[in-house]
Each structure stands twice: as structure tokens, then as C-alpha cells.
Amino acid sequence: MDGEFSTRNTAASTHPNGGIACGFVAMTRFLAVFGLSVAVLGGCAHRYGHIVANDDKDLVGSHEAGAATWNPLVDSSVAQLLGRCPPPQPLPFGGQFGADVGTPAMMASHQLAGNQLPGEMQLNDPSVVMPGAPGTTGAIDPSCPPQLATGPARVCFIGIENKSAEELVDFKDQLYERIDSQVNAGEAFRSISRRMVDAALIETRLRPDSLFLPANRAAFAAALGRQGTPVDYLLYATITSGTTDRNKSTQRDYVLTLEMVNLHSGDYIKESAKIRKGYHKTRGGKWWNFGVFDQADG
Numbered sequence: 001m002d003g004e005f006s007t008r009n010t011a012a013s014t015h016p017n018g019g020i021a022c023g024f025v026a027m028t029r030f031l032a033v034f035g036l037s038v039a040v041l042g043g044c045a046h047r048y049g050h051i052v053a054n055d056d057k058d059l060v061g062s063h064e065a066g067a068a069t070w071n072p073l074v075d076s077s078v079a080q081l082l083g084r085c086p087p088p089q090p091l092p093f094g095g096q097f098g099a100d101v102g103t104p105a106m107m108a109s110h111q112l113a114g115n116q117l118p119g120e121m122q123l124n125d126p127s128v129v130m131p132g133a134p135g136t137t138g139a140i141d142p143s144c145p146p147q148l149a150t151g152p153a154r155v156c157f158i159g160i161e162n163k164s165a166e167e168l169v170d171f172k173d174q175l176y177e178r179i180d181s182q183v184n185a186g187e188a189f190r191s192i193s194r195r196m197v198d199a200a201l202i203e204t205r206l207r208p209d210s211l212f213l214p215a216n217r218a219a220f221a222a223a224l225g226r227q228g229t230p231v232d233y234l235l236y237a238t239i240t241s242g243t244t245d246r247n248k249s250t251q252r253d254y255v256l257t258l259e260m261v262n263l264h265s266g267d268y269i270k271e272s273a274k275i276r277k278g279y280h281k282t283r284g285g286k287w288w289n290f291g292v293f294d295q296a297d298g
Contacts, residue, residue, distance in 0.1 A: 062279070064166045065254055069275050070175055073256040076273035078182040081258045082189075084269055153232040155189045155260070156197055156224065158208040164241035164254065179237060179258070192229050200224050208236070217263055234261040249289045250279040 052059075058068035157180050162168050168175070176194070184191040200223040201208070210216050211234060224231050236259040244251040257272040280286055 065252075065277065066171075069254055069277060070171055070256075071178070073254060073273045073275055074175060074178050074182070077256050077258045077271055078179060080271040080273065081260060081269070082183070082186045084271065152188060152190045154192055154230055155183055155233045155235050156192045156231045156263075157183065157194070157235040157237075158197065158211065160237040160239065161208075162239050164239050165243055165252070166241065168239070175237070179235075183235065189233075192224065192231060196224065196227050196229055200227065212261075212266075214266070221263055231263055234263055235259070236261070246289060248281040249285045251289075252277050252279065 058071065059066060060068045157176070160168075160172055160176055160179075162172065180191050180194065183189050200220055203223045204216070204219050206216050206220060211220055217234075221231050238257045238259070240255045240257070242253040242255075244253075253274060253276050255272050255274045257270060259268055259270045261268040278286060278290060280289070
């Protein structure tokens with residue numbers, strides 16, 4: 001009995017396929033248990049959220065620009081643009097001067113060299129006398145910077161043109177509203193409702209980039225005028241980016257440019273803000289490329 005039992009056991013253990021079969025069964029059981037564990041853990045996964053306080057830092061995106069990039073760009077560019085515009089000056093109404101010039105919203109201060117019609121006055125000309133101006137002799141000080149407009153001017157924010165390497169997705173509308181709100185909060189400007197702007201573009205069948213032609217600007221201004229919203233300036237926003245690659249790290253420069261165009265003369269002012277951002281495969285990429293030893297030079 002013992003010899004026979006030993007012989008059969010030895011034969012089973014020395015069978016050419018016995019070890020492979022046992023290993024296959026063990027592997028199958030391991031994969032089944034592993035797969036069940038993954039399914040259980042995946043089914044129990046949750047997504048948590050919390051309210052971000054106003055004084056908390058914005059989340060820095062790991063793959064593209066986000067709130068930490070766009071919000072400072074808007075705040076900086078709008079502040080620079082409005083900083084170049086002097087505060088509105090009160091104007092007397094009535095009398096010959098008020099009748100000749102018209103309402104403050106329709107006045108532009110850029111000198112129209114070579115385009116001045118007979119009988120027109122240049123608002124930047126020191127010889128122009130403003131009767132009744134308190135504390136002055138009546139003449140405009142030539143040392144003062146030229147004004148974009150006298151009184152709250154009407155600004156038509158056309159839209160945001162994205163020329164960057166990234167899609168703005170839901171940030172595009174938010175950036176529009178943020179820029180429009182900050183411009184409207186300034187003393188010198190009043191924004192025209194976006195709904196009226198879109199309606200005027202539909203009525204005139206014009207594209208935003210075609211408004212640089214004088215005839216198209218006149219047709220667009222006339223459409224807004226029929227809505228009861230005269231316009232003095234067109235505001236354009238453009239987003240661009242420049243990408244620099246170094247091995248597995250990337251630097252991307254984001255630039256937001258605001259361009260204010262005088263609807264009457266075509267003159268413009270432009271301000272821009274820039275933020276540089278680095279993207280890395282590892283946490284050490286920031287130190288390796290932008291460390292204290294200027295490793296970014298090559």
C-alpha cells in the first residue's frame with residue numbers, strides 16, 4: 001500500500017503538465033480576486049467638493065491655463081487700459097459751445113489731422129476756449145494728456161479672439177463678462193449690453209473683424225443708434241500664447257491684449273498683460289528648470 005501510494009504520488013508530481021496546470025489555476029484565481037477587488041474599489045470611489053473662500057489661492061492647472069492665469073491677466077490689462085484714460089471732465093450745456101459739440105457721449109478727443117472739416121473744432125487744440133470752466137481762464141492746458149472722450153463714453157465690447165494654443169471652453173464667456181464688468185465700473189466709460197451688440201451684428205450681417213472698415217463701422221453705429229445706444233469706442237480682446245519646450249518641461253507665455261478703437265476717427269490705444277507658466281512631468285521639474293542656478297539656459 002505504502003509503495004503503491006508513493007509510486008502514484010511520484011508519478012503525479014513528475015507528470016510533464018502537472019506543474020503548468022497548477023500554476024494556471026493559481027494565476028486564474030489571483031486574477032479573479034484582483035479583478036473583484038478593482039471592481040469593488042472602483043464602485044466605491046467618490047468625488048468630493050468644497051467651497052473656495054475669496055482669500056484662498058486659485059487652483060493652478062496642470063495641463064492648461066485656468067483661473068490662476070486668466071483672472072490676473074484680465075485685472076492687469078483692464079487696469080492699464082483704464083489708467084491711460086483721464087477722468088471725465090464736466091462740460092457746460094447750452095450756449096454756442098454746447099450746441100456745436102453735442103452730447104458728451106458723442107465727443108472724441110483725438111486730433112483728426114487732415115480730416116478736420118470747415119467749422120470743426122479740435123478738442124485737443126489749446127486755442128479752444130471752454131466758457132464757464134471753473135478755476136481756469138477758459139483755455140485747455142496743453143500739458144494735459146489727450147482725452148479719449150469727455151464724459152462717460154459708450155464702449156462696445158465686440159468679443160474675445162482666441163489665438164492661443166489652448167481652447168478657452170467655458171472660460172471664454174466668463175472672461176467676456178469679467179472684462180465688460182470692470183470696464184463698465186470705470187468713471188469714464190459705460191458699456192453697451194452684449195445682447196444689443198449681438199443684435200446689431202445680426203442686423204448688419206457683419207463680422208467683428210470687418211468693423212475696421214469705415215463704411216461697416218458707420219452701418220454698425222447706425223444700427224446701435226436705432227436701438228438708442230450711441231457708441232464711441234469699439235473694444236477688442238485678443239488672447240495669444242507662445243510655447244517653449246525643453247525635454248519634458250514646457251513654458252507657455254499667455255498674453256491678453258485689449259484694443260480700444262475710436263469709432264469716429266479710427267485711432268486706438270492698446271494695452272496687454274502677460275503671465276508665464278511652466279508645465280512639468282514631475283514635481284522636481286520646476287526646480288530643475290527654474291532653480292537657483294539658472295538651469296533654464298540650456
